[in-house]
Amino acid sequence: MNPTQAQLDACVTCGLCLPHCPTFRLTGDEVASPRGRIAAMGAIATGALPSDETYAEMMSFCLGCLACEAACPSLIPYGEMLVGAREQLAKDQPSLAGRLRRLLAGRILNMKWLLALVTSGIGILQKLRVVGFLPKRLRLMRGLRPLRVFPHSVLGVRDHTPAEPAGSVALLAGCVMDEWFPEVHDATRGVLQMAGFQVHSPERQQCCGALAAHEGAGEEARRMAQRNVSAFSGYDYVVADAAGCSAHLKEYNQWAEGGESVAERARDVTEFVAALIDRGLLPTFAEARGPVAMQDPCHLRHGQRITAAPRRLVRAAGYTPVEIDQDGLCCGAAGLYMVYEHETADELGASKAAEIQATGLTTVVSANPGCEIQLRSHLGKGYRIVHPIELYWESLS
Amino acid sequence: MTLVDDLQAILGPDRVLSHPLELLVYAKDAGVTPGEAVAAVLPETTQEVSACLRVAARHGVPVVARGTGTGLSGGAVPDEPALLVVMTRVDPAWEIDAASRCAWVGAGALNLDVSRGIEGLGMHFAPDPSSQAACTIGGNVGTNAGGPHCLAEGTTVVHVLGVEMVTASGDVVVLGSAAPDPIGLDLRGVVVGSEGTLGIVTRVLVKLTENPPAVRTLLLTFDSLRAAAATVSATIAAGIVPAALEMMDQPMVIAVEAFIHADLPVDAAAVLIAEVVGLDEGVDAEAATIERIAVEQGATSVRVAGDDAERELLWKARKNAFGAVAQAAPNYYLHDTVVPRTALADVVTQIYEIAERFELEMMNVFHAGDGNLHPLVAYDAREPGKAEQVQAAAEEMVRVSVAAGGSLTGEHGIGLEKRDLMGLVFSPVDLDAQARLRDAFDPDGLMNPGKILPRGARCYDYGMSALPESEPS
Ligand SMILES: Cc1cc2nc3c(=O)[nH]c(=O)nc-3n(C[C@H](O)[C@H](O)[C@H](O)COP(=O)(O)OP(=O)(O)OC[C@H]3O[C@@H](n4cnc5c(N)ncnc54)[C@H](O)[C@@H]3O)c2cc1C
Numbered sequence A: 001m002n003p004t005q006a007q008l009d010a011c012v013t014c015g016l017c018l019p020h021c022p023t024f025r026l027t028g029d030e031v032a033s034p035r036g037r038i039a040a041m042g043a044i045a046t047g048a049l050p051s052d053e054t055y056a057e058m059m060s061f062c063l064g065c066l067a068c069e070a071a072c073p074s075l076i077p078y079g080e081m082l083v084g085a086r087e088q089l090a091k092d093q094p095s096l097a098g099r100l101r102r103l104l105a106g107r108i109l110n111m112k113w114l115l116a117l118v119t120s121g122i123g124i125l126q127k128l129r130v131v132g133f134l135p136k137r138l139r140l141m142r143g144l145r146p147l148r149v150f151p152h153s154v155l156g157v158r159d160h161t162p163a164e165p166a167g168s169v170a171l172l173a174g175c176v177m178d179e180w181f182p183e184v185h186d187a188t189r190g191v192l193q194m195a196g197f198q199v200h201s202p203e204r205q206q207c208c209g210a211l212a213a214h215e216g217a218g219e220e221a222r223r224m225a226q227r228n229v230s231a232f233s234g235y236d237y238v239v240a241d242a243a244g245c246s247a248h249l250k251e252y253n254q255w256a257e258g259g260e261s262v263a264e265r266a267r268d269v270t271e272f273v274a275a276l277i278d279r280g281l282l283p284t285f286a287e288a289r290g291p292v293a294m295q296d297p298c299h300l301r302h303g304q305r306i307t308a309a310p311r312r313l314v315r316a317a318g319y320t321p322v323e324i325d326q327d328g329l330c331c332g333a334a335g336l337y338m339v340y341e342h343e344t345a346d347e348l349g350a351s352k353a354a355e356i357q358a359t360g361l362t363t364v365v366s367a368n369p370g371c372e373i374q375l376r377s378h379l380g381k382g383y384r385i386v387h388p389i390e391l392y393w394e395s396l397s
Numbered sequence B: 001m002t003l004v005d006d007l008q009a010i011l012g013p014d015r016v017l018s019h020p021l022e023l024l025v026y027a028k029d030a031g032v033t034p035g036e037a038v039a040a041v042l043p044e045t046t047q048e049v050s051a052c053l054r055v056a057a058r059h060g061v062p063v064v065a066r067g068t069g070t071g072l073s074g075g076a077v078p079d080e081p082a083l084l085v086v087m088t089r090v091d092p093a094w095e096i097d098a099a100s101r102c103a104w105v106g107a108g109a110l111n112l113d114v115s116r117g118i119e120g121l122g123m124h125f126a127p128d129p130s131s132q133a134a135c136t137i138g139g140n141v142g143t144n145a146g147g148p149h150c151l152a153e154g155t156t157v158v159h160v161l162g163v164e165m166v167t168a169s170g171d172v173v174v175l176g177s178a179a180p181d182p183i184g185l186d187l188r189g190v191v192v193g194s195e196g197t198l199g200i201v202t203r204v205l206v207k208l209t210e211n212p213p214a215v216r217t218l219l220l221t222f223d224s225l226r227a228a229a230a231t232v233s234a235t236i237a238a239g240i241v242p243a244a245l246e247m248m249d250q251p252m253v254i255a256v257e258a259f260i261h262a263d264l265p266v267d268a269a270a271v272l273i274a275e276v277v278g279l280d281e282g283v284d285a286e287a288a289t290i291e292r293i294a295v296e297q298g299a300t301s302v303r304v305a306g307d308d309a310e311r312e313l314l315w316k317a318r319k320n321a322f323g324a325v326a327q328a329a330p331n332y333y334l335h336d337t338v339v340p341r342t343a344l345a346d347v348v349t350q351i352y353e354i355a356e357r358f359e360l361e362m363m364n365v366f367h368a369g370d371g372n373l374h375p376l377v378a379y380d381a382r383e384p385g386k387a388e389q390v391q392a393a394a395e396e397m398v399r400v401s402v403a404a405g406g407s408l409t410g411e412h413g414i415g416l417e418k419r420d421l422m423g424l425v426f427s428p429v430d431l432d433a434q435a436r437l438r439d440a441f442d443p444d445g446l447m448n449p450g451k452i453l454p455r456g457a458r459c460y461d462y463g464m465s466a467l468p469e470s471e472p473s
């Protein structure tokens, strides 16, 4: 699904997106810039040039961070174009590495039992303290929270229903969120219940499909989205507590029949709870707990244009948000990018870590699992990286 | 050895691009015309630039310097197949001399990064093109860039004290200096605005400007463009030189608002953004005067930015105007002419008439304060005959501006797109003098050939004597 002519035409080649693009900032090379990538997509889509390895590399080198999309005054639908180009590439140039990536994102992450097994395995490795010896490419292992050897899932959970619920919420369990970040789910459930919501995590749901979509595994992504449309029907809201997932749910209109029904009801937990706080349905605490560093996940800041909400939560929890960079450059996690383009990911991760270290703060707030892993793996010991909903829940309980 | 082999011997394989797809990506700047590069290189130091130019000279291949390619007139687009020297990575450690208020920065440094980098000193680099977040200092030098705040501060040429430049032969020269009154010919001034035709600038000695103690930014709305233009003239006539005075018409405001969501007045026929800087009392008095003048001229509302955030939002709106036009049509042609402020209202009216006559969709955004007009024509190049129509309208717009006592370009440079209109403002003798200067730097004509000067600008090209009466060829 190469980008359409209308999508390509949206780019007037003004170049205003260039300074916002992390890969352009690193290389200074138009080939690694949004404008360059769009030009390349255009050349392939129109058949002016053949889809070859150089093109594949160009598309693979993009983080999919959407900073360009947010910066583009011409409202370029870059994310959609990239995903389409990658899906087409998967067909035109099915490389082994690409197949593996799509297998991982499109299938393996959606296999509950396998993920649970892997989680236990990593949990054991962590206890044996051998994680630090893994190859660089698997740096992400160093960024995980301590995993449970006996994983448990939020799937199928139906929290006790208040007498007069303020509304019903379907909580997206997610793939790695469910296995690796159970504390975040707990906090989300706790806060939403306290606000009077009935919270379920419907059993028949799947991984949201964001990673699959970004890797060009379009078919799998569509299948997952379609299943979720039915799993989430009947709830007032669909809430995700991972920015990458909430961003993707909001685009379900592109991925499933009837997907707009999910897209309309989808909320990131930070915006949902911030709105509840603003309406006085949840309390705020005096800002006396000290400063914390704010890291904006790209799929929250650029993908959903949400920046105020996580800060609202942090303040309400009694902390003072401190900014670490003006532009919100990607930390380099970018889903599976940190595995397959690990050198670039490391460079970006290291500079983000340096910015955080420069503030002298040791608590970093991030609303996305990938970013959290990336930051922890680069910051190392002595830092706490936490989801804003966790901070808020701590203050509440 | 081929050109590419020789270049790779200097830069290694990764910083020499020659794959067709990579070159296609470099075929265009922010303007409309594409060109063809034989290779693109990404040097990092002055020495590497010099070595690349020597190789190019040896192979007899023309060279085109490129910053970030935000130029709007095809300056960084090869007119004939050329080696593109991409300057974005040429940014060695800056040498900041806070006491003398100047700094050597790399040509590849981004304009806004320079201002951000010296923020802590309470200073900034004054030229602030709307593209300032994206364009390079080298590109600013190349085009003598201006910006909203150049009304009071002057364009790039006023803010560049010296340049380090590599000439076509690969020699490195330093022109100008921090001295207040440098001796010798002012070759620095010649290089600013030369669009890479004299050499490639590698480092720039920029003047640092102190941040003003107080700023007031006003958003004025009008129900006619004429009233807005009249406010501009009356303000300047009242002896106020605002730091910036910018105008947008209704279609432009609507397009920008769709991107920025800044609560802009989308119903107004025209809006003016006026900014005054100075000491607290002074700016309040000036702001009050502008407000009074505007109301006299029929302003329908006046909004004063309450804080820095609102001020930044207004500027963000203004600075994203160009990009926002694509919401209207896939291609745009951006004009850039200057007219005397007193003629502003008349020329603007004529320009609207031209657009109407050619049935073109036009949006307007411009530096009203210095009479720098930027009518933008949004069109679809695939519509048969449309591009020619746009071009014809463009020429007419330039002609009415020049006829009103204006000039060919306010700030975007001549590049490819206005090259053949140079004869409108320069006599053959003038052009010949420019061509000879250029030859002095670049006798073999390898530096960005085909730019600025029309072909045959040299009278002797055609064996003609430099007779003022002769038609420009
Ligand atoms: C949205 C938008 C808004 C703009 N607003 C303004 C504005 O308000 N005011 C304004 O003046 N311009 C404006 N421009 C035009 C453009 O941004 C400026 O001309 C800018 O100075 C170009 O910088 P660049 O780095 O992109 O240079 P390029 O486009 O890459 O090059 C421009 C010219 O400079 C030459 N050049 C580049 N680097 C060097 C070097 N190191 N040594 C020698 N020559 C060099 C090139 O050969 C070329 O001729 C705008 C453009 C856009 C897209």
Ligand code: SF4
Binding pocket: A010, A011, A012, A013, A014, A015, A016, A017, A018, A034, A035, A038, A068, A071, A072, A073, A074, A075, A076, B323, B326
């Ligand atoms: S900002 Fe938008 S229109 Fe401009 S070059 Fe980037 S993608 Fe294209």
Ligand code: SF4
Binding pocket: A020, A021, A022, A023, A024, A032, A033, A034, A037, A061, A062, A063, A064, A065, A066, A067, A068, A069, A078
């Ligand atoms: S998605 Fe991110 S990395 Fe990719 S082009 Fe846009 S800004 Fe650059």
